[in-house]
Amino acid sequence: MEDFVRRLHHVGVVVNELQASLDWYRDKLGFEHQYSFTLPGAQVAMLVRGEARLEIFQVEGAAPMASEREEMETLLKRGGVNHFALNVDDLEETIPALAAKGVEIVIPPSSVPNNSGDRFAYIRDNDRMLVELFQSAS
Structure with a gap:
């Protein structure tokens, strides 16, 4: 059981504005928008570049x-x-x-x-x- 973790899958980041962050990670670092979904009070998008994955969240009422x-x-x-x-x-x-x-x-x-x-x-x-x-x- 000691070897059950293989690698980090993704990092989750709360952002101020989902579209602005999608644009920034695409335009500056070359990430691709893989998919989006909603959770109660949040818009979420998964970004990918190679094996790197970022899950970004725009959450209603989140503090900066x-x-x-x-x-x-x-x-x-x-x-x-x-x-x-x-x-x-x-x-x-x-x-x-x-x-x-x-x-x-x-x-x-x-x-x-x-x-x-x-x-x-x-x-x-x-x-x-x-x-x-x-x-x-x-």
Whole structure:
């Protein structure tokens, strides 16, 4: 029974405006809108790019993201999930391409401090949520 989890299937994100987020993830990161559905008080859409899946929710009466979640110094002091990471092939190509599309670069390409050769960068989505881009050395 120890090996029942295979991999992460998707990440759920509450957004301010469903269509704006659908457009942003499509236009900036190349996600495709797979399908939509409704739940009581919520509009939901599943986005996919390769094996990465995002389920985005526009929920009636949801509070906007707390300002503490916008800055790395305060984000890490809040409980719960603080970001999600997407694998990319080449950060040195990806980051300038995203910047040219108007994506805010929060942390430029940097090395993971474990001597693995892995690299990362952080961007913000249209709702100012942090998204990590990760390039594996292997």
